[in-house]
Amino acid sequence: MTTLSFADPMGSDMSENRIASDPAPIDDADARLEEIGPPPRARSKAWIVRLASIVVVVGAWEIFGRQVNPLFMSSPSAIATAAVRLIADGELFEALKSSLWTLLVGFITASAIGVVLGLLIGRYKTMDAATDWLVNALYSTPLIAIMPLVILWFGLGDAAKLFIVCILAVFPVLINTAAGVRNVPTQLIDVSAAFAANERQVFLKIIVPATLPYIMTGLRLGIGRSIIGMVVAEFFTAITGLGAMIVKYGNQYDTAAMFVPILVLMFLGIGLTTLLKRAEEHFAPWRGQED
DSSP states (O other): OOOOOOOOTTTTHHHHHHHHHSOOTTTTHHHHHHTOSOOHHHHHHHHHHHHHHHHHHHHHHHHHHHHSOTTTOOOHHHHHHHHHHHHHHTHHHHHHHHHHHHHHHHHHHHHHHHHHHHHHHHHOHHHHHHHHHHHHHHHHSOHHHHHHHHHHHHTTSHHHHHHHHHHHHHHHHHHHHHHHHHTSOHHHHHHHHHTTOOHHHHIIIIIHHHHHHHHHHHHHHHHHHHHHHHHHHHHHHOSSSHHHHHHHHHHTTOHHHHHHHHHHHHHHHHHHHHHHHHHHHHHOTHHHHHO
């Protein structure tokens, strides 16, 4: 019985072409990951919607503000005129510089304390049991209740403002960091123990990278509370800063000028929150892919 065999006229070329047509599974992985994200058309549409909403809100505010007594409300055009005057006088820049110094120093200090304590509390149960009641008590204490005591301790200078900013900003960072440590998969800890990793290696190689998204979330929450603490402190001290400007022009019933530092605080909060969000995308890029 004769067996018929059919030779492939392309020979080995077909296999070579087939191999060449297959996508590179490893070399191009980073390039494909960079392409993940909303398409340009969707991003442009989001920007159009955002700009349209801003125009509508500002336009409605302008129309409504012109109909109300300037003592109670001001229009964007009047606020812009007041802003030009305050910038020309240099008052706005001096107040902004003072507030930024308090905000940044207080927030950085609170972030460092919150991250370190959060890692320790989340990692060690003894530390958690010893400090859990204190964290909950201080976090739930109204800031206004301790303001007279803070002024008595630190006076009306920068030390009081820094303390208030720190005490407000530290708890969101601490609580989120501790929660992130507790949510580290136990399988990763077990694998590190199997490979005889010491505690320092477990912290730096496993716990900190896994907790990083929680830390960034805590920092974003902390920056908002830092701004609140800064303004509250300046309300009570009423010496320098944007909060002092609000008190000054509020007492003078100059509503347009009073709105200028309020809007500056709003833009400051938006800018710093966006900056921290970009930092999270840089240091924890997998976070955006999981959302």
